[in-house]
Amino acid sequence: MRRLVIVSALSLAAASAYAQSKEPIGLRDMGSFHVGGRVIEITGQPVKEVVFTPGGVPAKVDPNGKYQVEQMYVQYFLPQNRKGRLPLLLWHGGGLTGVTYETKPDGGDGWLTYFIRKGWDSYISDAVERGRSGWTSTFKGEAVALPQGDPWERFRIGPAGSWNDDKSKRATYPGTQFPVDAYDQFMKQGVPRWLSTDDQIVAAYIALVDKVCPCVVMVHSQSGSFGYKVLEARPDKVKALVAVEPTLGGDRNKVDSIKNTPILVVYGDNAKDHPRWSKIRQGGVDYAAALKAAGGSIDIVDLPDAGIRGNSHMVMMDRNSDQVADLIQKWLVGKGLAE
Amino acid sequence: MRRLVIVSALSLAAASAYAQSKEPIGLRDMGSFHVGGRVIEITGQPVKEVVFTPGGVPAKVDPNGKYQVEQMYVQYFLPQNRKGRLPLLLWHGGGLTGVTYETKPDGGDGWLTYFIRKGWDSYISDAVERGRSGWTSTFKGEAVALPQGDPWERFRIGPAGSWNDDKSKRATYPGTQFPVDAYDQFMKQGVPRWLSTDDQIVAAYIALVDKVCPCVVMVHSQSGSFGYKVLEARPDKVKALVAVEPTLGGDRNKVDSIKNTPILVVYGDNAKDHPRWSKIRQGGVDYAAALKAAGGSIDIVDLPDAGIRGNSHMVMMDRNSDQVADLIQKWLVGKGLAE
Numbered sequence: 001m002r003r004l005v006i007v008s009a010l011s012l013a014a015a016s017a018y019a020q021s022k023e024p025i026g027l028r029d030m031g032s033f034h035v036g037g038r039v040i041e042i043t044g045q046p047v048k049e050v051v052f053t054p055g056g057v058p059a060k061v062d063p064n065g066k067y068q069v070e071q072m073y074v075q076y077f078l079p080q081n082r083k084g085r086l087p088l089l090l091w092h093g094g095g096l097t098g099v100t101y102e103t104k105p106d107g108g109d110g111w112l113t114y115f116i117r118k119g120w121d122s123y124i125s126d127a128v129e130r131g132r133s134g135w136t137s138t139f140k141g142e143a144v145a146l147p148q149g150d151p152w153e154r155f156r157i158g159p160a161g162s163w164n165d166d167k168s169k170r171a172t173y174p175g176t177q178f179p180v181d182a183y184d185q186f187m188k189q190g191v192p193r194w195l196s197t198d199d200q201i202v203a204a205y206i207a208l209v210d211k212v213c214p215c216v217v218m219v220h221s222q223s224g225s226f227g228y229k230v231l232e233a234r235p236d237k238v239k240a241l242v243a244v245e246p247t248l249g250g251d252r253n254k255v256d257s258i259k260n261t262p263i264l265v266v267y268g269d270n271a272k273d274h275p276r277w278s279k280i281r282q283g284g285v286d287y288a289a290a291l292k293a294a295g296g297s298i299d300i301v302d303l304p305d306a307g308i309r310g311n312s313h314m315v316m317m318d319r320n321s322d323q324v325a326d327l328i329q330k331w332l333v334g335k336g337l338a339e
Numbered sequence: 340m341r342r343l344v345i346v347s348a349l350s351l352a353a354a355s356a357y358a359q360s361k362e363p364i365g366l367r368d369m370g371s372f373h374v375g376g377r378v379i380e381i382t383g384q385p386v387k388e389v390v391f392t393p394g395g396v397p398a399k400v401d402p403n404g405k406y407q408v409e410q411m412y413v414q415y416f417l418p419q420n421r422k423g424r425l426p427l428l429l430w431h432g433g434g435l436t437g438v439t440y441e442t443k444p445d446g447g448d449g450w451l452t453y454f455i456r457k458g459w460d461s462y463i464s465d466a467v468e469r470g471r472s473g474w475t476s477t478f479k480g481e482a483v484a485l486p487q488g489d490p491w492e493r494f495r496i497g498p499a500g501s502w503n504d505d506k507s508k509r510a511t512y513p514g515t516q517f518p519v520d521a522y523d524q525f526m527k528q529g530v531p532r533w534l535s536t537d538d539q540i541v542a543a544y545i546a547l548v549d550k551v552c553p554c555v556v557m558v559h560s561q562s563g564s565f566g567y568k569v570l571e572a573r574p575d576k577v578k579a580l581v582a583v584e585p586t587l588g589g590d591r592n593k594v595d596s597i598k599n600t601p602i603l604v605v606y607g608d609n610a611k612d613h614p615r616w617s618k619i620r621q622g623g624v625d626y627a628a629a630l631k632a633a634g635g636s637i638d639i640v641d642l643p644d645a646g647i648r649g650n651s652h653m654v655m656m657d658r659n660s661d662q663v664a665d666l667i668q669k670w671l672v673g674k675g676l677a678e
Contacts, residue, residue, distance in 0.1 A: 024419055025366040030452065031442035034527035042486065050483065052433050053564050053586045054537055057618045059493060065486030066504055071527040073438065080363055094391050097471050099412065103370035113369065131471040132436050134530040136484060144389065145475060147381065147404030154398060165405060188373035188410040191473040198393055225392050247392045279396045 022109075025116055026080035036128075036207030037071030040138065072204035073098075073132035074125040076212075077112070083119025083339040084332075086215045086239055090115075090124045091205065093221025093247075095146055095193045097131030098124040100220065104317045105186035106179035111316045114325045119338065123212060127223065128201045130191050139200075143192035152183065155313035156270050156277060173270055177310035177318035186317065198225070205230045213237035216337055218328075220244045221313065231258050240337055242266070242328055245313050247280055249287030259296035263288075264331050266301050266324065268311030277313075301327065361448075364455055365419035375467075375546030376410030379477065411543035412437075412471035413464040415551075416451070422458025422678040423671075425554045425578055428547065429454075429463045432560025432586075434485055434532045436470030437463040439559065443656045444525035445518035450655045453664045457677070462551060466562070467540045469530050478539075482531035491522065494652035495609050495616060512609055516649035516657035525656065537564070544569045552576035555676055557667075559583045560652065570597050579603075579676055581667055584610070584652050586619055588626030598635035602627075603670050605640050605663065607650030616652075640666065 045063040052059060075098065076087075090112065092100040101112040101124055116122050129135040135143075149163035152170065157178045162171035172180055205226055209215065217238050219227035224246020231238040232254045241263045250258065265284055271277045288298045303311050306327065311318050318324070332338050384402040391398060414437065415426075429451065431439040440451040440463055455461050468474040474482075488502035491509065496517045501510035511519055544565055548554065556577050558566035563585020570577040571593045580602045589597065604623055610616045627637045642650050642663065650657050657663070671677050 022368055025369060027364040027366065029361055030364060031448070032438060033442060033446070034438075034524065037527060039487070039523075050534065052534065053561055056564070056587045057615055057622070059615060061483070061485070061489060063486060065488050067484065067486055068523070068526040068529065075441070099371060099373075099471055102414070103372060107372070109370070126471065132438055132465065132528075132530070134528075136531070137482075143476075144400070145406060146400070147402060147406055148378070149404050150400060184378075184407070185373065187407040188376060189471075189473075190407065191471070192475070195389065195391065222392055225395070248395050276396055276398060283396070 023117060025077075025113065027077055027116075028080045028082075029078045030076065032073065032075040034071045034073055034133070035211055036204035037069055039066045040069055041066050067136065069136045069138060070128050070200045070204060071133060072125055072128050072201075072208060073134075074123055074208060076121065076123045077116050078121045079116050079119050081119050082121065084115075084121060084216070085337050086121075087212050088115055088120040088122050089208065089212070089215050089217045090122060091217065091219045091223035091226060092125075092127065093223055095144070095190050097126040097189070097191055099131070099189045100314075101316055104179065104321065105182035105189070106317075106319070107182075108179075108319070108321070111321065111325055114322060115329075118329055123208070123215075125205075125208060127226075128204045129194055129197050133204075139194045140196035141194060143194050145192045146190055148184070148187050151187070151313075154276070156268065156274055157183065157312045159270075160275070173310070175310040176269075176312060177320045178312040178314060179317070179319055186314070202226055202229045202233075206233055209234050209237050214239050216240045216242065216332065218242040218244065219246060220316070221247055224248055228258075231261055235261060240264075240332065240335055242332070243284075244315055245271070246284060249284050250291070252287065252290045255291045255294040255296055259291070259294055261297075262335050263291070263296070263298040264301065264328065265298065266303060266315065266328070268313060268315050268318075269304050269309055271302065299331070303327075362456060364416075364452065366416055366455075367419045367421075368417045369415065371412065371414040373410045373412055373472070374550055375543035376407055378405045379408055380405050406475065408475045408477060409467050409539045409543060410472060411464055411467050411540075411547060412473075413462055413547060415460065415462045416455050417460045418455050418458050420458050421460060423454075423460060423555070424676050425460075426551050427454055427459040427461050428551070428554050428556045429461060430544065430556065430558045430562035430565060431464075431466065432562055434483070434529050436465040436528070436530055438470070438528050439653075440655055443518065443660065444521035444528070445656075445658070446521075447518075447658070447660070450660065450664055453661060454668075457668055459677070462547070462554075464544075464547065466565075467543045468533055468536050472543075478533045479535035480533060482533050484531045485529055487523070487526050490526070490652075493615070495607065495613055496522065496651045498609075499614070512649070514649040515608075515651060516659045517651040517653060518656065518658055525653070541565055541568045541572075545572055548573050548576050553578050555579045555581065555671065557581040557583065558585060559655070560586055563587055567597075570600055574600060579671065579674055581605070581671070583654055585623060588623050589630070591626065591629045594630045594633040594635055598630070598633055600636075601674050602630070602635070602637040603640065603667065604637065605642065605654065605667070607652060607654050607657075608643050608648055610641065638670070642666075
């Protein structure tokens with residue numbers, strides 16, 4: 001009998017934790033659209049006969065003509081219980097897509113559902129030439145894909161030399177919060193990316209901002225640079241910028257123009273000491289000093305200094321991602337941008 | 340005073356239509372995952388120094404090593420008011436992604452939200468090498484992208500010779516339901532696709548079916564072929580197949596193995612007369628006869644014969660898409676698969 005009671009209590013605790021993390025999501029609407037891009041023309045190519053489905057009926061395809069290129073895919077979720085005062089735009093980092101913010105590689109809830117549940121109208125996009133935005137062979141250079149070991153060290157899951165093809169021999173930073181058992185699952189989220197498309201990506205983000213903002217923009221990694229560029233182009237429309245592990249700050253010659261937009265910069269663990277990240281972070285710190293000197297508002301949070309330890313570069317996928325999201329949400333509430 | 344009354348009545352009618360089409364969506368959960376794929380190895384390449392962000396800190400990238408390839412992206416929405424007895428899997432056609440079923444190019448609600456509102460646990464995926472599934476340079480041949488005019492005629496929006504780069508000079512079939520003003524917006528949904536990847540795509544769909552089925556599978560265009568192949572591989576898990584404008588039927592040598600799964604095939608308008616589609620449709624009709632002769636259950640609906648006129652190949656984007664969805668929903672209810 002006593003054993004039964006214990007089991008029941010445990011079941012109840014588990015069910016309650018489940019119910020808490022899986023609070024229903026009520027949406028007044030959801031949907032998607034493509035924005036931006038341009039039309040180019042291809043000429044002088046021969047007409048081809050294409051069998052689209054092996055065994056199917058051939059079709060003639062004339063490859064000459066106009067092509068739609070450089071558009072961007074955006075998916076949105078509008079909660080019934082709206083508490084964010086502006087839309088929240090979630091921009092992912094290099095070699096990835098909006099999936100970054102969806103379910104975590106270990107199956108846990110990611111930041112998209114976190115912020116929807118907090119009442120934010122949330123817009124998640126795939127940068128130009130990635131994911132559902134499509135791509136074309138017209139970009140300069142070749143698309144880069146990453147081998148499985150590369151992000152392990154570059155995204156600070158383990159220190160230099162810690163990668164091993166053998167899963168059981170991979171070392172991590174002590175106390176890492178990245179769900180290392182789900183690392184191979186994380187690598188399934190990767191997409192090739194060009195190194196020559198920043199201008200096209202920024203143009204599409206500006207088209208998005210012109211369509212749905214004023215707003216709050218959240219950026220990660222490579223899109224840190226895009227967030228600053230778009231803020232500099234539309235300082236009246238980007239009402240706050242949350243930069244999670246940005247790889248670059250803004251333009252020091254344009255700090256005057258963006259000083260009315262509060263900025264939060266968040267770095268995870270080991271960023272201060274990592275050979276490459278220490279330089280990236282220092283660049284961010286120096287930029288923040290220049291922005292502050294011009295009267296701007298920028299807060300830099302090194303998570304370990306805030307008592308939040310073990311975060312990799314992929315903060316939103318770490319086991320303690322909700323803890324970091326709480327910190328961001330509190331900052332946004334403090335700026336009067338959410339209830 | 341009379342004028343004011345009329346205006347108020349109109350506003351009310353508009354607001355009521357809006358409220359009706361935008362009935363809130365209650366979800367007990369939503370999320371995404373990648374499924375399937377395999378790991379390959381690249382060797383003998385030189386180490387590169389890569390500047391991922393122009394102006395950023397260079398990173399060394401060793402392109403040698405193992406790569407994740409051929410996985411598939413899946414996003415799911417689980418309604419609170421579940422009425423479908425099984426999950427509903429939505430598979431898109433060639434050169435496109437799961438976006439096919441999302442918001443229509445003219446901004447109207449697509450089939451994803453239609454079926455979620457009808458209470459189906461809905462799983463929408465991007466085929467291998469498309470959209471958020473990512474792609475690699477390891478596929479045979481080149482990826483094909485379509486010029487703007489190609490789908491206009493091949494997808495039966497207008498007859499042969501009706502395309503014109505000048506929007507105002509494009510001709511359509513009489514009474515087309517495709518939202519022609521949104522055609523250029525539709526073309527933003529396109530992604531390149533290879534012609535050599537059917538096996539990899541089918542493998543990933545089988546991995547998905549093994550993960551989330553028994554289920555109902557809905558296919559469109561190119562994925563008609565995939566739907567039949569997966570049904571033939573997993574006849575006990577695919578409990579119904581809805582094939583919307585499939586470009587190919589199943590394997591006539593395998594009709595015996597799938598005769599317990601009911602199949603609905605839907606063709607839009609002008610399919611009987613179009614030079615290419617008439618052959619595709621006839622292939623589907625002949626296949627259905629073979630399946631029926633073996634004791635299988637297959638219903639072919641030519642929409643005009645059911646009184647639903649003007650549908651293009653992109654039925655789920657046509658203005659009357661809800662009417663066709665109603666027909667499909669009714670068929671599924673009739674098969675005991677939904678309340």
